[in-house]
Amino acid sequence: MSHPSAPPAARPALPKQNILRIQAAKFVESPVAVVGVLALAAAALVAVLAPWIAPQNPYDLMQIDIMDNMLPPGGELMSGQIAWLGTDAQGRDMLSAILYGLRISLSVGIITVLIAGAIGATVGVAAAFVGGRFEAILMRIVDLHLAFPSILIALVLLSAFGRGVDKVILALVIVQWAYYARTVRGSALVETRKDYIAACAVLQLPRWRVLFRHLLPNCIPPLIVVATVQVAGAILLESTLSFLGAGVPVTEPSLGMLISQGYGYMLSGKYWIAVFPGVMLVLVIIAINLVGDRLRVILNPRLSS
Amino acid sequence: MTAYLIRRIFQALYVMLAMAVLVFAAVYMLGNPVDALLSPDSDQIERAAAIARLGLDRPLHEQFGLFLWNAVRGDLGTSFVYGIPAIEVLLLRLPTTLELAVFAMLLALAVGIPLGIIAGMRPGSIAGKTIMGGSILGFSLPAFWVGLMLVLIFAVQLQVLPSGGRGQTVRVLGINFAALTLDGLRHMILPATTLALYKASLVIRVCEAATREVMSQDYIRFARAKGLSFWRIVSLHVFKNVMIPVVTIMGMEFGGLLAFSVVVETIYAYQGMGELLISSINRLDRPVVVTYLLFTTVMFVGINLIVDILYAVLDPRIRLSEETT
Numbered sequence: 001m002s003h004p005s006a007p008p009a010a011r012p013a014l015p016k017q018n019i020l021r022i023q024a025a026k027f028v029e030s031p032v033a034v035v036g037v038l039a040l041a042a043a044a045l046v047a048v049l050a051p052w053i054a055p056q057n058p059y060d061l062m063q064i065d066i067m068d069n070m071l072p073p074g075g076e077l078m079s080g081q082i083a084w085l086g087t088d089a090q091g092r093d094m095l096s097a098i099l100y101g102l103r104i105s106l107s108v109g110i111i112t113v114l115i116a117g118a119i120g121a122t123v124g125v126a127a128a129f130v131g132g133r134f135e136a137i138l139m140r141i142v143d144l145h146l147a148f149p150s151i152l153i154a155l156v157l158l159s160a161f162g163r164g165v166d167k168v169i170l171a172l173v174i175v176q177w178a179y180y181a182r183t184v185r186g187s188a189l190v191e192t193r194k195d196y197i198a199a200c201a202v203l204q205l206p207r208w209r210v211l212f213r214h215l216l217p218n219c220i221p222p223l224i225v226v227a228t229v230q231v232a233g234a235i236l237l238e239s240t241l242s243f244l245g246a247g248v249p250v251t252e253p254s255l256g257m258l259i260s261q262g263y264g265y266m267l268s269g270k271y272w273i274a275v276f277p278g279v280m281l282v283l284v285i286i287a288i289n290l291v292g293d294r295l296r297v298i299l300n301p302r303l304s305s
Numbered sequence: 306m307t308a309y310l311i312r313r314i315f316q317a318l319y320v321m322l323a324m325a326v327l328v329f330a331a332v333y334m335l336g337n338p339v340d341a342l343l344s345p346d347s348d349q350i351e352r353a354a355a356i357a358r359l360g361l362d363r364p365l366h367e368q369f370g371l372f373l374w375n376a377v378r379g380d381l382g383t384s385f386v387y388g389i390p391a392i393e394v395l396l397l398r399l400p401t402t403l404e405l406a407v408f409a410m411l412l413a414l415a416v417g418i419p420l421g422i423i424a425g426m427r428p429g430s431i432a433g434k435t436i437m438g439g440s441i442l443g444f445s446l447p448a449f450w451v452g453l454m455l456v457l458i459f460a461v462q463l464q465v466l467p468s469g470g471r472g473q474t475v476r477v478l479g480i481n482f483a484a485l486t487l488d489g490l491r492h493m494i495l496p497a498t499t500l501a502l503y504k505a506s507l508v509i510r511v512c513e514a515a516t517r518e519v520m521s522q523d524y525i526r527f528a529r530a531k532g533l534s535f536w537r538i539v540s541l542h543v544f545k546n547v548m549i550p551v552v553t554i555m556g557m558e559f560g561g562l563l564a565f566s567v568v569v570e571t572i573y574a575y576q577g578m579g580e581l582l583i584s585s586i587n588r589l590d591r592p593v594v595v596t597y598l599l600f601t602t603v604m605f606v607g608i609n610l611i612v613d614i615l616y617a618v619l620d621p622r623i624r625l626s627e628e629t630t
Contacts, residue, residue: 144320147605149564156328156598159586236447240568243449244583259450263572267468271457278450285445293441 026298036290043284047103054096055081059251066091070265073272086272088261094272097258098280104254105281108165109235112172113227119173120180121223125216127181128188129207139185145178154237158246168247172234183226187219221299228292232285239281255281309617317606324602325376328595329369376599382592386585391592395578395600401471402570402577404482406562409497410555413504418551420505421512422543428517436509443506448565452499452572459495467492469574496573500565504558511554515547556612560605 028034046053056063065078068091075083077093085094123142127135145153154171161167191197192215200210239256241247243263248254253261255277262273356362363371375381381391424436460468472492474481482489519525520543528538567579574580578597585593 144323147320147609148602149561151567152564152598152601155567155582155586156594159594232445239447240449244568244571245587256447256449259453263453266453266457267461269461271461274450274453275457278447278453281450282446285447286442289441289445 023298027294030294030297033290033294036287036294039283039287040291043102043280043287044106046099047106050096050099050103054093054099055083056093056096058092058097058100064091068093070270072270073276085276086270088258088273089265094258094276097253098255098277101253101255101258101277102280102284104165104248104252105235105238105256106284108169108172108238108248108254109231112169112176112234112238113231115169116173116176116230117180117223117227120177120182121184121216121219123177124181124184124186125188125211125219128185128192129211129215135185138181142178142181142185146182150175150233150237151240154241155244155246158241163247163249165248165252168238168241171241172237175237176230176234179226179230180223183222184216184219187222188215191215191218225292225296225299228288228295232288232292235281235288236285310614313610313613313617317610320606321602324606325373325599326369328598328602329372372595381596381599384585384590384593386588386590386593391590391596392600394581394593395596398576398578398581400481401575402563402566402579405493405496405500405566405569405575405577406559408493409500409562410504410559412497412501413508414551414555416501417505417508418512418544418547421509422516422539422547424509425513425516425547426520426539426543428513433513437513440506440509443502443509446502448499448503449568449572451502452495452569455495455499456572466495468495469572471575492573492575496569496575499572500562500569503565504555504562507554507558508551511550512547515550516543519543519546553612556608560601560608563604564601 027037051057058064068075068077068083068087069089071077071083071087071091073084073086073094075086077083077087077091081093083093083095085098087093088097123138127138154175157171157174158167161171197210197215200214205214235255238247238254239259242254242256243260245260248257250257250261258277259274259281262270262275262277266274353362361368372382379392383389384391384394387394420436420439424433427433456468459466470492471489473486473488475486475489476482525538525542528542533541563578565579566575566577567582569575570577570580571583581593582597584590585597
């Protein structure tokens with residue numbers, strides 16, 4: 001009962017793996033980028049494990065003692081523990097607050113990029129595939145969107161939405177989707193002219209299937225580069241908004257919120273409340289940008305030759 | 306050319322109308338300004354009178370129509386907080402922000418162009434790598450945190466520069482300028498540096514790419530063959546050609562500079578437009594928020610329009626391709 005058209009599944013598996021391995025090998029050629037990946041992995045790990053490795057739960061009022069407030073780095077808490085990075089005005093251990101803040105900052109960045117990337121990629125690939133008036137209108141909206149600085153749009157949106165992690169993510173998605181739409185449309189326009197899309201048309205595959213199974217996967221590489229850089233962008237924007245008082249609520253402080261809280265105490269010389277969360281923020285952003293820079297080089301055939 | 310111009314201007318008007326609708330909708334969601342204006346113990350009659358006075362009791366489309374008609378005539382309402390026309394409140398703050406943005410822009414160019422050219426001329430060298438690495442750092446550092454660090458170092462620790470405020474100003478032609486006094490300049494150094502950091506990194510990147518491209522051109526090789534001195538090649542041939550993309554980028558980025566002054570002005574308690582926006586949002590001063598947003602929209606659309614028209618004038622290919630579609 002053998003069918004003439006034997007299993008097609010085995011076809012793409014082999015070259016795909018090879019490409020991934022080649023790309024990975026190229027990536028590792030840059031030691032700086034490897035350091036970036038390792039730093040990111042470490043940051044992600046401590047963020048995920050924060051509830052287990054942080055010296056205290058900074059949100060649990062039972063664990064915080066107001067008598068511990070404003071301890072300089074290395075000071076001893078009432079409980080006998082050492083606050084290596086000092087404590088804030090409520091007596092929270094800054095190291096714990098930073099680990100929990102990192103959790104929020106990273107998840108805001110990643111969730112935003114996933115949602116905005118999905119929306120933007122769909123819009124971009126659909127615009128390139130359908131073309132005509134549909135494309136013209138969508139791309140006008142994208143242009144309009146990108147003409148305005150994201151910080152202003154997000155600020156106004158958040159002042160309308162109110163505070164909350166979910167609201168921040170919503171505002172950031174609204175701000176960011178257009179970047180992906182433009183990137184994906186650009187590469188989709190190139191791809192639609194290639195033979196395999198014509199072959200799909202000859203095979204009379206349904207349009208949605210051509211769109212999502214054939215066109216979209218081939219537009220992924222530039223999307224990955226944009227998405228990596230935009231994770232950093234989202235985290236930066238979130239922290240800036242929180243600093244301006246329009247971001248996450250005080251009860252769920254991200255790194256930006258911690259910096260904002262420390263700002264008031266800085267002029268009186270209590271630097272550690274604002275400085276250490278900032279150092280963590282900067283390290284994460286630099287790590288992401290280093291990785292993004294390297295990905296741009298290896299995923300762009302013009303640069304990597 | 307005329308057809309292109311007219312179409313482009315109509316596009317700009319559409320964008321402004323769309324933004325007007327969005328701004329109106331967004332601000333409508335901001336919250337009821339009456340709650341912020343009246344004391345909590347005011348009675349229902351006072352409340353109703355305030356609502357009627359502000360026109361908040363009318364239907365939504367009527368409010369929008371009235372808003373649009375007034376906006377076209379330059380009347381964007383009276384600030385709830387200051388009690389004078391919102392546009393006046395904004396215009397009072399505008400020179401402060403413009404001054405800061407121009408200062409920051411000049412700073413970014415003064416630092417970015419030479420560094421970018423150096424990095425572009427010696428791509429693999431230690432200097433080149435350091436400069437390009439530094440520019441990644443410039444992109445990665447959150448501006449607000451850099452601002453805090455600058456305050457910490459120069460105002461708190463070293464105590465050489467003021468931590469905030471605008472300092473002494475001089476009144477010229479009815480506008481207060483801080484750049485004309487030593488004290489004003491001292492107050493401007495930290496905010497302008499903070500604001501310039503990102504743009505300087507951008508200028509470095511653009512200059513580096515442009516220089517690398519220019520250096521591989523035949524006319525540079527020819528200039529070398531002719532025996533021109535290194536400095537003459539750089540100042541005459543490289544610099545001029547590098548300036549083209551730099552000017553383009555800077556034209557487009559100036560708007561971003563104004564927008565980002567929101568952050569910088571908040572850090573340094575600099576009484577400009579950005580600080581006005583934040584405080585107006587916090588105090589639910591709707592007319593001022595609306596005025597700010599519409600004003601920036603007009604400015605952005607205006608800048609884009611000018612850049613596009615200049616391009617069309619300078620490069621006939623753009624004009625022709627637009628006309629054929």
